[in-house]
Structure formats: structure tokens, C-alpha cells
């Protein structure tokens with residue numbers, strides 16, 4: 089909306105140059121950063137922020153605000169300048185401490201650190217993808233809560249994006265844009281900073297397609313604005329974008345480093361300060377005093393600050409609509425508030441199932457049970473799979489799909505794992521939802537960029553990653569995760585959970601929903617697993633602590649501790665029973681989530697893994713990396729340090745030595761012979777076995793009957 093003052097082209101220009109010079113000065117002061125994109129994209133950002141964006145600088149979390157995502161996160165000074173100028177709690181001192189230790193103006197925007205930053209961006213393509221998630225969230229939330237009550241518009245906002253060449257070169261953004269077009273996300277408007285320059289030089293080095301034509305093929309409404317300084321033309325284009333019911337791309341021809349006599353239209357303006365001399369020349373070119381830094385002319389300040397009262401009015405009007413809604417439909421309004429607050433409803437987990445000892449259930453099926461149990465009680469649970477819902481078992485049965493026509497509950501991502509992850513992040517950023525997304529665990533690699541960002545930003549996204557080991561069988565090594573557990577455990581703030589049976593799976597879902605400050609990954613089996621003694625009572629609290637004593641040693645003082653996760657928990661259990669039969673007191677520890685266990689106090693960790701019990705054996709059908717930490721230097725690690733093989737699961741487990749008899753044999757030798765370290769597989773299949781055995785062959789006595797549960 090226009091400010092109180094009359095907006096003339098001169099005022100536009102003054103305000104735009106204020107954004108430019110603040111960005112130039114911030115980068116120069118930091119002696120680090122990206123001035124060129126803010127200088128080129130300032131007019132389009134100005135048009136969005138002063139003429140369209142409905143936001144409230146003094147209430148940055150106002151739920152019905154329009155979202156603005158700077159996908160080109162390297163242009164962060166553009167965003168910080170706008171936040172400062174329009175009255176968010178981003179001070180001039182914050183701009184002066186751009187990129188410095190402890191500042192709220194880090195190199196790339198970080199959600200949660202800076203008021204008004206809607207998404208953590210910087211890895212190109214992610215912001216646009218997040219924005220697709222936000223637009224999906226807006227549509228579904230409005231379908232759920234607008235309607236008959238009051239005037240039916242408590243959820244009604246737009247998502248605006250500024251994206252750069254790099255954003256649109258990225259595969260993740262292409263996946264997301266394709267889905268956005270298919271879903272006809274009409275309240276998404278992307279302004280493309282079409283400056284023909286990227287980090288290494290002109291985009292034509294590596295890029296020649298017609299970008300708007302590509303987006304048109306995705307089903308987008310597309311336009312071009314020939315002059316990126318023409319605010320009127322940009323404004324008209326945004327109006328046309330809003331009038332169309334498709335998502336919109338506006339390719340705005342800009343000039344990187346606009347106004348810099350020696351660096352405009354060159355990659356030299358991309359990622360380095362202009363330098364003191366060039367800063368002076370540029371300010372002179374703008375008609376500014378070259379001796380002033382971080383200068384905000386009074387007219388520009390007044391114009392931008394009109395956003396404060398305008399935002400307060402918008403919030404007040406919205407609150408009035410909400411009050412009327414609450415009057416008309418109190419229960420629905422209360423539910424709306426609960427959803428926005430992110431609190432779980434009373435009794436949310438009360439339909440989670442308990443499974444009887446001995447019942448055989450694949451953990452992916454137990455996860456399906458959990459989703460069904462949570463579905464009605466946790467309507468904010470919203471997600472889907474990347475064309476594998478039949479395998480991942482993620483549909484909320486009986487609910488419609490989310491499509492262009494219907495804002496249903498089951499999302500269909502197509503085979504677009506990376507965008508799926510970024511869209512889930514967008515749903516989480518938006519609020520009102522608890523997103524979950526699914527594929528085969530191996531293909532977590534295809535979405536890892538998004539998973540890492542969920543972890544950085546602390547987003548409560550749940551990953552349902554099934555087919556979690558060579559136990560998936562015949563599809564073979566391309567599909568069989570081996571290094572993934574270690575690779576995912578290596579991501580800070582991601583909780584990687586590999587439940588050992590159906591009860592632990594229900595508990596893992598509960599853990600995921602109870603977590604609000606970061607993502608939780610569930611690694612689930614394709615194959616059936618036996619429900620183990622003790623999990624029906626112990627799993628809920630045990631999984632909530634990351635690890636627990638599943639079976640105590642006779643007499644209470646173990647000589648050996650076996651530790652298992654996932655489908656190998658049963659092997660740890662059976663081996664312990666075999667050793668007990670030999671008179672060796674053996675404890676079984678289930679360790680489904682290292683990160684949560686690690687976060688327990690020392691006393692608890694020591695009670696589960698007493699430092700005095702140094703004979704330990706871990707069993708997990710993935711790489712050994714990291715297990716040293718839990719088994720110590722007198723422990724042994726039954727692991728899989730090579731790729732898998734194509735064969736029925738039972739055959740694979742047998743050849744690799746993941747059988748009850750063999751694990752029991754290794755366990756005995758840990759106690760009796762001091763066997764320790766990595767234990768190689770028995771037979772490496774078509775990749776050859778790994779020569780890691782440290783104390784001779786620990787036993788190859790195996791039989792076809794020694795593979796419970798791997799049918």
C-alpha cells in the first residue's frame with residue numbers, strides 16, 4: 089500500500105537508492121558479501137514491499153501476513169535493508185554488524201534469528217521451493233478454516249519470492265515449480281532477477297533456455313518486464329500476476345551492480361564488496377553524497393515507515409474478523425488458534441496402537457497404523473510421498489488428495505524428492521501444520537539439501553523413510569541403504585530413529601510429534617519384524633529417551649551388553665538369550681535414536697550403558713562408522729561396510745552373517761576371546777567381503793533357520 093506521503097517517481101527512486109546504498113554500505117563495512125543483486129533487484133523488492141506486501145513490522149508473526157521469501161539468499165542485505173526501513177526490530181547497528189559474530193544479520197538469512205525472515209535461504213533453489221510449501225499451506229489452511237463463519241477470510245495471504253538465475257538453474261526449484269504449476273498455486277508470485285550474470289560470469293556460459301517459456305510449460309502465468317528500474321511496469325505486472333489463477337513468474341530484466349560505473353553487468357559485483365573507491369563512484373552516480381554511509385534520507389524513512397501503522401491496521405482488522413469468527417464458531421476458532429500455536433490437541437496420541445509380543449509387523453506397516461491413529465486427532469499432520477505412497481504407506485486413508493481442485497490432505501509429490509523436502513520445510517515455516525514426507529531411505533540422498541536446512545532452521549518435519557536396509561531384498565544395492573544411517577546421524581539437530589519393532593515405531597511417531605525444534609527421521613522396514621518382549625510396556629518411554637534397557641541380564645549385572653537398532657534389535661535380543669542359556673548374564677539395549685540418547689543426562693546414559701561393562705556388541709546392518717562410541721574399545725561391531733546385493737532378504741541376511749547363530753557366536757567370542765572391533769560380513773556377495781575381521785573368523789556356523797523375522 090502507498091504510504092501517507094504522495095509517492096512520486098522521485099520518492100520511489102530515493103527509496104530504492106536507500107535500499108541500494110544500505111546494501112552497498114553493509115557489504116563494504118563487513119568487507120564481505122554480495123552487493124550486486126540488491127542493487128539490481130531493489131526496485132522490484134521496493135514495489136512488492138511498499139505496494140503489495142501486507143505485513144506488520146511490529147507484529148512479524150501475524151499469522152495472516154503475506155510471506156516474502158528471498159530465495160537468492162546471498163542478496164541478504166536487500167532483505168535486511170527492507171526489514172530495517174519498514175520498521176522491524178532490525179536496527180541500523182544490526183545493519184552495521186552485517187556478517188559479524190553474534191549479529192542478527194548473518195551472511196545468509198536465517199529464520200528464527202532475524203524478525204521478518206520467513207525462511208533460511210542461501211542454498212539456491214530452496215527458498216522458491218519453501219515458498220511453494222507456504223502457498224500449499226495457505227490454500228489448505230484457508231480451506232480448513234475459512235468458510236461459513238463470519239466473513240470467511242481469516243486465512244487469505246500471498247507468497248512473494250525474489251529468485252535469481254542460480255535459483256532457477258537448480259533442479260530443486262524446477263521440481264517445485266513443476267508441482268506448483270500442476271497444483272495451480274495462484275497466490276504465489278515469483279519475481280525473477282533476470283540479470284544475465286552469475287558467479288562465474290554471464291549466464292550464457294551454461295544456460296540458454298527461455299525461462300518464462302519453461303515456466304509456461306509448467307503451467308505458470310509468465311510475464312517479462314524489460315526495465316528492472318521501471319517500478320510502474322513492475323507494479324502493473326504484479327497486478328496482472330495476482331489477477332491470474334496460476335502461479336506467476338515475472339522475469340524482470342535487471343542489471344547486477346546497477347549504478348556502479350565499473351562493476352555493473354559484471355560478476356565482479358556479485359560476491360565481493362565494491363571497494364571504497366567504487367562505492368564513492370556509485371553513490372555519485374545515484375546523485376548521493378559519497379561521504380555519507382548508512383544514510384537514510386528523512387523522506388525515504390517516512391515513506392518506508394508507513395508500513396508500521398498500515399500493518400497495525402491490518403492486524404487490528406484481522407483480529408476483528410477473528411473475533412467475529414470466534415463468536416460465530418467458537419470451537420472452530422479455538423482449533424484455529426491451537427493449530428497456529430503449534431500445540432497438540434488433548435489426547436492426540438491415544439489411538440496409537442500397542443502390539444502384542446510375537447506379532448509380526450513390518451515397521452512401515454506400524455507407521456501406517458500410527459498415521460491412521462493420529463490422522464483424526466492431529467489434523468495438522470499433513471504430508472505424502474514422492475510417488476511411493478504404496479510402499480511408504482503414508483496416506484491418511486479416506487482423505488482426499490491435495491490437488492488443483494481440492495485442498496485435501498494427502499500430498500502427491502511425484503518423483504521429486506528434493507522439492508518434497510523443501511516444500512515440507514515451507515509448510516513448517518508457514519505454521520499450522522506438522523508436515524511429513526516419504527520415500528525410500530536410500531533416496532534420502534536426493535533430498536538431503538532440504539533435510540539439512542530443516543535441521544539448520546529447526547523445523548519439525550517428519551521423514552518417513554522406508555525400505556531401510558538390505559532387508560528390502562531383491563531391488564539390490566542401488567536401493568539398499570548402507571551408509572545412510574551414519575550419513576544422517578552426521579547431520580546436527582536431525583534425530584534419526586530406527587525403531588526395532590512395531591511398538592517402537594508407534595513410540596517413534598510420538599517422539600516425532602512431541603519434538604517442535606527440529607526434524608525427526610523414521611527409518612522403517614519393508615520386511616516383517618517380530619514384536620519383542622518388553623516393547624509393549626517399555627518402548628514409549630524408552631524411545632523417548634533414545635535408548636533403553638530392553639532386557640535385563642539375569643542377576644542384574646551384565647557381563648555383556650548387546651545393542652541393536654531396527655531389524656537387528658531382534659538379533660541382539662536372540663543373541664542375549666543364547667548367551668544367557670550359556671550362563672553369561674547379558675543385557676539388551678535398544679538404541680533407536682543416538683541423538684536423543686546422547687542428550688540424556690550422564691546418570692541415565694550410564695544406567696543403560698554402565699562404564700564398568702566394557703564387553704559390548706552392536707548389531708546394525710549399516711556401516712560401522714560411529715558405533716565405536718557406543719561399544720568402546722572392548723566391544724565388537726557387527727556391521728555392513730560394503731554395498732548389498734540383489735536377492736531375497738533372508739538370503740542376504742544369511743550371507744552377510746546377520747543371523748541369530750552367528751551374532752550369538754560373535755557375542756560369545758567377545759566375552760570369551762576378547763574379540764573386538766569391526767566384524768566383517770561372512771560373504772560379501774558380488775562386491776566381495778570386506779577384510780576387516782580383527783581376530784579371525786568369528787564363526788560361520790549358520791543355518792537356514794537362523795533368520796527369524798526376515799521373510
Ligand SMILES: Cc1ncc(C[n+]2csc(CCOP(=O)(O)OP(=O)(O)O)c2C)c(N)n1
Nearest residue numbers: 125210211212252253254255285286287358
Ligand atoms: C546450491 C548452491 N550452489 C552454489 C551456491 C554458491 N552461489 C551463490 S550465488 C551463486 C550464483 C549466483 O548467480 P545468480 O543466482 O544469478 O545471482 P547473482 O550473481 O545474479 O546475484 C552461486 C553459485 C549456492 N549459494 N547454492
Ligand SMILES: [Mg+2]
Nearest residue numbers: 253283285286
Ligand atoms: Mg544473476
